[in-house]
Amino acid sequence: MNGKPVWLKASGKPWVRGEGRPIYDNPWISLTEYQAIAPTGRPALYGLVSFKNAAIAVLPLHDDGTVTLVGQHRLPHGGYSWEIPEGGAPAAEDPLDAAKRELAEETGLEAAEWRELMRVQLSNSITDERAIGYLALELSEAGGAHEADETEALALARVPFREALEAALAGHMPDVLTVAMLLRAYHMAREGHLAPALARAMLG
The missing domain is CATH 3.90.79.10 (Nucleoside Triphosphate Pyrophosphohydrolase)
Structure with a gap:
């Protein structure tokens, strides 16, 4: 398949990442807790594991x-x-x-x-790996x-x-x-x- 299919376009509003609070950090990963706004407009507490x-x-x-x-x-x-x-x-x-x-x-x-x-993305609901x-x-x-x-x-x-x-x-x-x-x-x-x-x- 050449090119991106039209149905792959984004839909709706994205997450809004608010203030982040560092929770944990080592040479391989870090964990940050965010006050975020969901695509539905509702506030949400979000924990993100970032990989180095x-x-x-x-x-x-x-x-x-x-x-x-x-x-x-x-x-x-x-x-x-x-x-x-x-x-x-x-x-x-x-x-x-x-x-x-x-x-x-x-x-x-x-x-x-x-x-x-x-x-590929691995466990992309909670990590950016x-x-x-x-x-x-x-x-x-x-x-x-x-x-x-x-x-x-x-x-x-x-x-x-x-x-x-x-x-x-x-x-x-x-x-x-x-x-x-x-x-x-x-x-x-x-x-x-x-x-x-x-x-x-x-x-x-």
Whole structure:
């Protein structure tokens, strides 16, 4: 689809952000409480979580139709999560550079071809967090030894793309960027936006 459809136009009045009161701040996020005016004209107390890094997601897709996934314990939901490599890009860092760094640090891989697949908003009712997702192709082992963040204890798995997609759709990999990126790659393979041999390996 070329251009923005006409139905995507804004409608009604926007939120009006009034006086803000800082509640919490650390190197990664801040929380501000606002006295706001809703689009309906009613006053509303609004808590906004602001992120200091953009979320970066990388789908490492091998020539044989397999993908490399990362496993780790996640604190917020108190469980173990299998997902694609992810990290953060500070405002001063190019997002693609951050994607290359995260791929190397978490998996020990590098890619000869990169494609930006999506720019999305995460939980946009209470946060301003944005995410950028990349497809990494023509993968090989990175030159140096890879090192995860000092707080990360990571496991790696290389699995068939179709198996990863089915696991995500079954709810076994609920990380939203993982689900979205796998679905995006599936759509590309079905619509002829990937090399035919790669698409066959993914979908077979």
